Amino acid sequence: MKGHKVVFQPDGFKIMVPQGTNLMKAMKESGVDFDFPCGGARKCGKCRVRIIEGNVQTDILEETFLEKQELEKRIHLACFTQVCEDIEVELLYKQPSQHKVLSVTEERVVQIEPHLSKRYIEISKPTLGEHLSDWKRLQKSLFVEDQAASLDISIPILRQLPEVMRSAEHTLTAITYGGEVIGIEPQDTSQTLLGMAFDIGTTTIVGYLLDLYSGREIGVVSTLNPQTKFGADVISRSNYANQEQNGLEILHDTVIRGINKLIAEAVERAGAKNENIYAITIVGNTCMHHLFLGLSPRYIAKAPYIPVISDPIVLNTSDIPIRINPAGRILVLPNIAGFVGADTVGVLLAAEMDKSEEIKLIVDIGTNGEIALGSKEGLFACSAAAGPAFEGAQISSGMRGALGAIDHVFFGEKLEYSVIGEGKPQGLCGSGLLDVVAGLITLGIIDKTGKIVAPDKITNPEAAFFKHCIIQVNGKNAFLLVKEEDTAHGRAIMVTQKDIRELQLAKGAMAAGIHILMEKYGVGVEDVGEVLLAGAFGNYLNPHSACVIGLIPKELEGKIKMIGNAAGTGAKLALLSVSEYKRAKDIADSVEFVELASYPDFSSIFAKAMYFK
């Protein structure tokens, strides 16, 4: 059987499917965020896609739903479409008000409720008979509508007040936050109020520029976390912070500089200025959160993994030199535990786990995987120390999901694979490794203990073609994926027995975490209504492969949905709405964190979870 590549636009999301697969089925199984209003019954004619490249097979019945001009534009309905070669597809249908696709993120509709308010006011001029202080007259002008209690003001703003007031004939725009006037600007600037939401990942920082009045996303910027040069993962960053001279300050300054560069890039692209940004929200894992704040991650990195703070915290630009309007506020979302950070809170907020009627499982796969399970009745979360296998590290041919990485593998009539950026492959990234191991399990080439079976013991006829790929490396079986003459660097790309053991450790940790959360919650897989895969890795892996290797329970395969950078979505929601920011705290407070290491029988659950069933 042949495999084909399907690329979905505008996100560039890519999957591999067997010849003749129904496009709707492929989209559902791979977790592409798309709505099928009639559930795939071919009744509504809504699941419009446009074929950008390649050809598809469809059914003549489709034409009853489509206009002639649509067919000319190569628009088809996904439910009628079969994949018979590599194709590129544009997703057209969006359910109008409930969901919209933005980047690879599922967004939800939210009532805009900015943290800061900007108001243009005209202030009475003083006379000998009416001689109130500048600040008192400013307050009186602000209270025309709002008969609230008195406001606060800080010294830096007071220092500007007399001249700002008099520079434009006693008219100005006041920026308030809570009960405090935090900024004043001459004349009327109330029409501009921008903000940025940041997701600080260990590897990547993503920033979203938003209009805080309309909620409109103006731009997205991202960069490699510049701290990477001090260590790839949170443990090495923590060590650097603790052991090197001024290590903490260096890491703190580095991430702040990185964020300032992203802000500069975002405002330049948007034709705006740093001063137009008044609010920032921050999510990140607990270590990134601490380094952003300049807090020592020392006690997160070792048992019992204690953060300095888990509560949300609001800073101003004198606390942290983020280059936005000096009046601006930096709102940091809460953490849950040392290894379940504000990013997970962002995910839970984006997914509205606290309001969910059905039980959902959220999995964010990474070196430290975060798992949450629950519904509006209660939430549990844990962190699973998966190790670096999913990132391609400590895998013989492993590499990050970067240019030249094999990201998807398909065992059809022959072995096919896709390479990021096309060209000859250089290695295998996590999602590719998952596909290989899942394929080999399906073919019976890897047994349930994880052992590569000797070619003469393989009984599955579909595996016959691949027997010659089983080679010997250091006296052990290995699976040859790409011969040396077909790689970019002239070295063979293979999966060794040791690689499989590494993957078993990683998937075992995740699976044990899922198992234990279900046990704590008192539910079985049949009770779980939906599995949400969050984060970069979750967005690129093949859910089927994840289920075959047992990373996700097999029974949940049809219920998997990819929600992309949901942490970023959470940061955006918290930026646009005070209520959502407060809700993040409520969610973080309500989550019961489960420390796997101290869970009874953890070792035996973990050991069992390493098997391929």
Next chain:
Amino acid sequence: MKGHKVVFQPDGFKIMVPQGTNLMKAMKESGVDFDFPCGGARKCGKCRVRIIEGNVQTDILEETFLEKQELEKRIHLACFTQVCEDIEVELLYKQPSQHKVLSVTEERVVQIEPHLSKRYIEISKPTLGEHLSDWKRLQKSLFVEDQAASLDISIPILRQLPEVMRSAEHTLTAITYGGEVIGIEPQDTSQTLLGMAFDIGTTTIVGYLLDLYSGREIGVVSTLNPQTKFGADVISRSNYANQEQNGLEILHDTVIRGINKLIAEAVERAGAKNENIYAITIVGNTCMHHLFLGLSPRYIAKAPYIPVISDPIVLNTSDIPIRINPAGRILVLPNIAGFVGADTVGVLLAAEMDKSEEIKLIVDIGTNGEIALGSKEGLFACSAAAGPAFEGAQISSGMRGALGAIDHVFFGEKLEYSVIGEGKPQGLCGSGLLDVVAGLITLGIIDKTGKIVAPDKITNPEAAFFKHCIIQVNGKNAFLLVKEEDTAHGRAIMVTQKDIRELQLAKGAMAAGIHILMEKYGVGVEDVGEVLLAGAFGNYLNPHSACVIGLIPKELEGKIKMIGNAAGTGAKLALLSVSEYKRAKDIADSVEFVELASYPDFSSIFAKAMYFK
């Protein structure tokens, strides 16, 4: 009639009295703060004084009240004592709980209620099963007694938290202010909590070091305001701030440096450290207040005299680089208007004007005199632009009340005077000028228009001896006080016609202010129960002279009391008690400020007030 000098210890306060004056009478008239429980009826035997130098005449009846040992120690009762030569007297009797004499300040008893709280706590250590953040565990420990809502904490304190907590086995001292943990110190430091109260005068800065637990005054420090080199008065300071490059920053830095020097001096003398000081209160006139805060005084200095802020304001050490504990708070008392500042609020607080049953008049004499009138039924205040005559400026032989100044003058059988620091005189300070003019009015040498009468027109026989002192200067009469051979510099010290005109302008402004406040309040002099003279000048002048020239209405002469640096007392009260600090705001808010310049008939009231009646 001969005059004698009486010096009161421990304050060094000095008066001149005629031969044979009863000491109690002299003390009452000159406003010395002392209690006469039986009102001077020679019945209680309480008004004990010790004669340090010189001899006194007393009555044999006195011995019925005193022990033999007391008589041996030269202890007498003021009510029985007559002054017959220069004496030095120590004041012994203090009414135990209501009043005490401290420096030249009248203090009142106040319930100690510190702004900050320090608490020693033992924090639970984390485990894998109990993995709350450091901050959460700190909060829990603080809430053992106090089940209040959650607390705040700032980033700088969070940065110290993990190491401070672990440096002493999870014991520490937490410093809280309002709902915020503002400082943490390893182990138990809760026994030390110091504070300083500052009165920033245009000329002098005084600082009081207090124990915030006991209220005990540990020390007093003072210095010439180092801003003096940029201008002697508030107008020249304001001009410097507005017209010179970085003028405002320079003046701000200068006063902050001055205060930091005083803090260093105070803690060194007390054997303490800057870090032991956790709270500072500040009073000062509105211009000094603004310069301390780094706020522009530009619009205070010109009509309609608008301050940037009048409300109280609380700062921390990152707002203003005052060298105290980094956790410390700087509490600035409120202003009333551009020329009635936080120092006046301090005076009103010290005098408890807001609770007074009887109507009181408070007068703080200076270049800008502040006047307040009222009772618990209501308060009025105004500022009177007296000009520099009281400071000895623009007076031909004038000088500040410094070494070499004639500070008191007595017209007895001949002319007698006292000189600050003894020695030959160099000039005449404000209080001396007042005495001279009052004396010459009494003798009929100055008429009610302020004119020095020609020697041949003088009719009063008591004035005969002084006729030869009337000399001609630039074709006008002048009064020769000290011949050139008797001065330190060989120039005669005199009072010219022009000097008298300057004094008339100054006293006229003050008297007009008093007149207008009474008119606004709807009371006459007979309704005023007490006149409180505040500030340095008020403390040194002879109240009789002030009444003779009409600076204070004659009818109030017996009701005058000197209250010394009452502004500083107000700052101390606000430092020791949150309620007193809040009360300062209530007082400031309740005062109705009267702008003299816009008062109907101000010019004619002022013109009349310049006469000597």
